[in-house]
Amino acid sequence: MTEAAVREAVAANAYMAFYNGPLTCKTDIPGLEFDFNHGARVKVPAGDWRVKLSDRDSFTTLFDAAVSDTMVTSVKKYYVNFRLEIFRDGRLVLDHEFTPKKRRVLLQYPLRSVLGDNIAAFPYGQAFKYLHDCEVYCAIEPRLAELFKATYPDVNFVKPGERPEDIYATYYMGYFYPAGERAYQPADWRILGLQKAAAGILGLTPQEIRPAIAPENLERQIAEPYVCIAAQATSQAKYWNNPHGWIKTVEHLKARGYRVLCIDRERVHGQGRWWNGIPYGAEDFTGDRPLSERVDLLHHADFFVGLGSGLSWLAWAVGKPVVMISGFSLPQTEFYTPYRVINHHVCNGCFTDSGAEFANDNFAWCPRLENTDRQFECTRLIAAGQVNAAIDRLMADHGLRPAKTAV
Numbered sequence: 124m125t126e127a128a129v130r131e132a133v134a135a136n137a138y139m140a141f142y143n144g145p146l147t148c149k150t151d152i153p154g155l156e157f158d159f160n161h162g163a164r165v166k167v168p169a170g171d172w173r174v175k176l177s178d179r180d181s182f183t184t185l186f187d188a189a190v191s192d193t194m195v196t197s198v199k200k201y202y203v204n205f206r207l208e209i210f211r212d213g214r215l216v217l218d219h220e221f222t223p224k225k226r227r228v229l230l231q232y233p234l235r236s237v238l239g240d241n242i243a244a245f246p247y248g249q250a251f252k253y254l255h256d257c258e259v260y261c262a263i264e265p266r267l268a269e270l271f272k273a274t275y276p277d278v279n280f281v282k283p284g285e286r287p288e289d290i291y292a293t294y295y296m297g298y299f300y301p302a303g304e305r306a307y308q309p310a311d312w313r314i315l316g317l318q319k320a321a322a323g324i325l326g327l328t329p330q331e332i333r334p335a336i337a338p339e340n341l342e343r344q345i346a347e348p349y350v351c352i353a354a355q356a357t358s359q360a361k362y363w364n365n366p367h368g369w370i371k372t373v374e375h376l377k378a379r380g381y382r383v384l385c386i387d388r389e390r391v392h393g394q395g396r397w398w399n400g401i402p403y404g405a406e407d408f409t410g411d412r413p414l415s416e417r418v419d420l421l422h423h424a425d426f427f428v429g430l431g432s433g434l435s436w437l438a439w440a441v442g443k444p445v446v447m448i449s450g451f452s453l454p455q456t457e458f459y460t461p462y463r464v465i466n467h468h469v470c471n472g473c474f475t476d477s478g479a480e481f482a483n484d485n486f487a488w489c490p491r492l493e494n495t496d497r498q499f500e501c502t503r504l505i506a507a508g509q510v511n512a513a514i515d516r517l518m519a520d521h522g523l524r525p526a527k528t529a530v
Contacts, residue, residue: 132284138233139297144286150217155209159221159292160229162197163205173210179220180204200307201294202326223257226291230325232263233297234283238414238433241267242440243458244296244321246332249278251325260287270414270440274335294324301480313475316455331458334440338422339415348525349382351417351424351443352405353434355389359397359487360451360474361430363510364503368448369402371507372428375514377404380525381425384408386417386434394486425523428514431457431474444521446513450501461520462513464505471501 132140146156146166154168165174169192176186176197185197197203209217230248232241241263252259260279261268268280281287298312298320312320319329354369356362363369376383385405393399401407408420417434418441421427427438431449438445439458446462453475454463465471470491473479479490489498518524 132234138235138237139231139295139299140234140284141231141295142284142286143293144290147289147291148219152211152216155217157207157209157217157219158290159205160290161293162200162203163195163207163221164197165195165207165209166193167195167209168192171212173213175208175210177206177208178203179206198306199309201309201324204326221292223255223292225256225258227258227260227287227289228252228255229260229262229281229286229290229293231283231293231295231297232261232267235264238267239436239457240298240317242334242336242433242436243317244324245271246334247296247318247321247325247327249275250322250327250332252278254327257291260290266414270336270418271334273339274337296321296324300483302477311477313456313477317457319455333442333458336418336437336440338419338441340419341422343423344419345382345384345423347382348380348523349384349424350376351384351386351408351421351427351438352376352402353387353427353429353432354385354402354405355387355392355399356430356432358451358481358483358485359393359399360489360499360501361432361449362399362499362502363430363448363505364499365505365507366503368505368507368510370404372510372514373402373404375507375511376428379514379518382406384420384424386420388412397487425525426514426517426521428510444517446510446517448502448505448510450505462517464510464513466501466505466509469500469504470497473501 143161146164147158149156157165163176167190172191173189174195177184205221207219248259248261260281262281262283262285264283295307299307302311302313309323318331322329373383383405385401385408387409390409391400421438421441421443426444428446429435431447431452435445435447445460447460448464450465450471451474453472456475473490474481482488492498
């Protein structure tokens with residue numbers, strides 16, 4: 124993909140663009156160049172050449188063949204501990220082991236503001252930097268970059284599609300379809316979960332890392348105790364489809380002494396016959412507000428109640444306890460919270476099922492029960508009592524005792 128094509132992809136709101144630029148590692152031999160900007164890449168001029176690519180960790184030979192006037196690239200584009208051996212006329216002329224230390228590495232995050240995907244994957248860039256002592260550049264949508272700049276001062280930020288000079292290696296920090304694809308991700312992210320899959324792309328230990336997002340405004344704007352909620356999502360399967368659920372939970376929160384602020388972007392959202400509005404009784408803090416305003420609101424909230432979607436990830440990154448209501452995914456998909464709510468007595472976990480490919484162009488996606496009277500039962504049959512019990516447990520665990528106020 125060319126630089127112009129990347130700009131077109133950004134304008135078209137594509138998920139990811141793969142712009143690798145010219146080869147950056149030159150040699151003393153004219154025409155012999157290499158880098159790791161789309162997996163391992165080796166360019167050789169015309170002549171009697173042999174290129175051998177190996178994985179030093181698995182002791183696997185990936186490619187070993189005679190070539191001339193061509194570019195050799197590895198199939199795998201995620202982190203591999205490569206070794207390059209280049210022979211000319213039967214003599215070894217280049218032996219290079221992948222070594223990012225003191226070099227520049229570019230991490231390309233999704234082009235559009237996919238909030239949950241970006242927050243889940245972001246902290247592994249800093250982990251990679253510390254492990255390899257390299258200079259990391261994060262190409263991430265500017266609105267999201269502003270969330271991280273204050274808390275990640277040792278990471279460089281560029282716009283999606285930008286490539287600083289002398290980039291040694293590039294990795295694409297997304298979650299790719301089909302999920303069984305193995306060029307850009309080493310394993311099925313549906314099974315691993317979002318964070319462990321991101322760690323795998325960079326060859327890191329598959330462990331959870333909570334991102335750090337700090338508020339811009341430390342001054343509290345709302346005097347009364349309050350809780351933030353978010354009820355909207357990008358697919359109906361993610362919603363809490365119990366028609367009485369949010370009503371009873373908002374009532375419960377208010378009875379416990381809280382104002383309840385809905386911080387979704389959309390007041391009403393849906394497609395076709397599926398439409399969802401702000402929960403009855405919640406205060407309307409929706410709208411196309413800067414994410415920094417939502418961060419400030421979350422910072423002063425006692426906790427957050429939401430779905431398996433982006434604002435839950437945002438609340439977790441701000442450091443808030445999260446009650447997460449989700450049945451379409453299993454607990455390993457998102458971050459760990461002891462206040463996750465799922466009903467295991469009904470159909471659940473289709474998003475985590477390696478036999479069910481998520482169709483993001485089908486708002487009513489429900490691969491096992493679509494167009495039946497059991498559609499979306501994974502959340503429709505999550506009772507408000509179960510959610511309210513998780514809220515009460517959270518409040519007890521954190522010693523929260525707001526005074527009862529009439530709102």
